[in-house]
Amino acid sequence: xxxIVAVVYPVPEKLVDRLLSEKKDIFVKYVARSTNxxxxxxxxxxxYASQGSKKVxxxxxxxxxxxxxxxxxxxxxxxxxxxxxDELMVYATQxxxxxPTKKLLVLVLGKTRSYSPPxxxxxxxxxxxxxxxxxxxxxxxxxx
Numbered sequence: 001x002x003x004i005v006a007v008v009y010p011v012p013e014k015l016v017d018r019l020l021s022e023k024k025d026i027f028v029k030y031v032a033r034s035t036n037x038x039x040x041x042x043x044x045x046x047x048y049a050s051q052g053s054k055k056v057x058x059x060x061x062x063x064x065x066x067x068x069x070x071x072x073x074x075x076x077x078x079x080x081x082x083x084x085x086d087e088l089m090v091y092a093t094q095x096x097x098x099x100p101t102k103k104l105l106v107l108v109l110g111k112t113r114s115y116s117p118p119x120x121x122x123x124x125x126x127x128x129x130x131x132x133x134x135x136x137x138x139x140x141x142x143x144x
Contacts (some may be wrong), residue, residue, distance in 0.1 A: 002133030005044045006015055006059070008121075009129040015082065019115050020058050024082040027060075027107040028073055030091075030098075037105070038131050041065060045107055046132065046140070048125045056140065059125075060109035067103040069105035075104075085142035119143045 009029060011019060018024040027045060031037070045057045068076070070092040081088060087142055092100065120143055132140065 002135055003136050003144075004131045005137050006044040006046050006109060006132040007129050008046040008048050008056070008125055010048045010125045010127060013052045016047055016049045016057055017132040018082045019045075019060060019113055020111070022112060024080060025060075025109040026073070026077045026081040027084065027109060028070075028088065029107075029129075030083060030095075030102065030105045031105045033109060039065065044137070045109060046137075048121060049118070050125065054121060054124065056121050057118045058112065058114040058138045059110045060107075062107050062109040064108035066106040066108070068101055068106050068128075069101055071100070073092065073104060073106055078126070 009027075019027060038061060041062055041064055043062050045062055046059045047057050048059045049055055054084065065139050073081060083091060092098070092104075094104075119140060
């Protein structure tokens with residue numbers, strides 16, 4: 001089996017520029033299960049701009065992976081989170097019955113690489129994201 005080197009997550013197009021800024025280096029997302037996470041520090045977070053463009057616009061290197069509640073994220077990282085406090089609270093409460101203690105996947109991000117022009121993606125990316133093997137990642141970059 002090929003080695004996983006990246007994960008692609010959809011990010012609303014209006015928010016993606018925040019993650020391409022070095023100042024917003026904390027990505028948060030609810031994932032179905034934390035026990036089968038197949039990424040590790042050193043892998044890449046590939047940014048798929050959703051809700052309109054449906055293009056891959058860049059990537060960030062994952063420096064660290066944590067699981068925290070929304071309040072823990074805000075207490076530890078504050079304005080470094082790519083969502084504002086209000087946006088994070090809306091995201092945390094948008095699913096009825098989701099307990100406030102449910103932990104988010106927290107990716108601490110490093111080096112940024114923007115794709116100019118953005119790369120085409122063959123199919124929509126669902127909210128669960130998609131892992132990329134070395135071969136798939138190389139194929140994506142050949143699209144440039």
